[in-house]
Amino acid sequence: MNTRLSDEELSRLWTQCFNCHENLPSRELENNLMVCPKCGYHFRINAEKRIEQLCDSFVEIDAQLSPTDPLDFTDTEPYLKRQKDAEKKSGLKDAIVCGIADILGQKTALAVMDFTYLGGSMGSVVGEKITRLIETAIDAHLPVVIVCSSGGARMQEGTFSLMQMVKTGAALARLHEAGLLFVSVLSEPTFGGVTASFGMLGDIIIAEEGARVGFAGRRVIEQTIRQKLPADFQTASYLLQYGQVDMVLPRHEITPQLAQVIRLHRQSSGLNPIDDRLPAVAVH
């Protein structure tokens, strides 16, 4: 029959839930912020979609930064090839998008990591872009929000990656001293060097429902201690139980909560955004 849709077209219309295996109309799923309306499973989303969900407006900054290959690194494939493949897959030059956002009326310095690009790993570009964003925020009295999604430091950049943990952490020390708010949003998954730097440094830490967050990966821990870990180990609710995060929120509650905490802290600290100190591109 020539009226039948191809498999490709069908899969564009329907998405199967990874968790409950229900076939969901893709549009319905999208309208529900990529959360399964049947079981509540949170699909992993890329930076573009996250920004769309969080912001009323968003002006990207430092988009021109792209990675190099400081170690001339090759494992089973050259790092440069991995970069090209990742760029093709994600449409991004590296694993993060930074900019000045409007979140329900609150002007915010926002960084969103993208797991599609080499597992959201932090190399020099991620570290540099986050640091610049924080420095901009300090200058213009903006709060900072970072949405994490990362396997950790990027091995292919070796100690260059490792030291980004200090670079970003030191920038957050300055933000802290400036009395500005930093909210860290931990989304599925956040691990390693990202957890052990800006990920866990939020004045407020929000874990998205269903996110797994930790320092060491589950497999590494199992191999080290030679025992099976509980099923809910390192899940958002597990972290909440152990006092590691302030709250666990379903996706649709994140935007209003961000706007609320930003407003409350801005009001209390009296630090309001200084528009003429924003990067030129971000001034409307």
Place this chain on the structure above:
Amino acid sequence: MAKAAKPDKEPENEKTPVVITPLDFEKPIIAMEEKIEELVRMSIESGVDVADDIAPLRRQAEEIRGKLYQSLKPAQKLQIARHPQRPNFLELVQMMSPTVWVEMHGDRSGSDDRAIIGGIIELPKTGPVMVVGTQKGRSMKENLVHNFGMAHPEGYRKALRLFQHAEKFKMPILTLVDTPGAYPGIAGEEHGIGQAIAFNIRELARLKTPIISVVTGEGASGGALGIGVANRIYMLEHSLYTVISPEGCASILWRSAEFAAKAAEALKITADDLLSFGMIDGIIKEPQGGAHYEPSEMALSMLDIIDPAFQEMKDRSGQELTEQRYEKFRKIGAYLELVPQA
């Protein structure tokens, strides 16, 4: 004020000659040296003088040994850095400050992690210094106490308490790093190992007191950074600084830990690499073959670098020090920036 009298004897390892366990790549040269000694013994027994033949052999052996240690591969340096007889934190501290050691225990929140140890020492020129470091054990029993130098969050929080103590009394801070990484376990995750390391990084960045960090063995991953943010960073000649253990890297990227030597090469983790990247301030030369051959010589070489370095920072203001520390890490990164057309 009069300083505490030094003991008559430096605590050098004079007691019993320490037998060094050779590493596999040292075995050929050791076999050669043993042959030479055997020749000497035989000549004494038989009364035949072979001194003229022996001397050049000895020179040759020495030359080979010298070359061997100058052309070590990263995987071989890794073996030296992990040598079970490598001087550990407490030994180095004792040799650098033989008379003063005021250990400060505990995180004041219910725990005293023995993987990270700290306290006050006295250096000849600088005076009182807060020293904090990861401790590896010498025996299996000791290693169980110190958890092979792999700290839990409580260890990093104890370290932070000591850093803040140093800040209060304007005491310079010295950290000695030798860790395979923070311990990957259940309690560590539950008690926030990521948060503990991150918080130390942030707080170390804010301190106004001078900080020197020396990587004495393995400087692995975030576990090293939790005590590694400093105004000056030095590495011992055969020590390593790496984002992940070569074994861990190999098992992820090559899907087998057997490629660890390859990973060690690719990750560029030697002191020379880090110096060429501008990430460290200097390399402290080790006794031939590694620190474990002459631990006291090692400790004195460290003192020769550390003590003057603190002197140089002595007159800098707290603000200058935090700014210099910020810039030190701020400039690390390799990226391309295409300037957008105006």
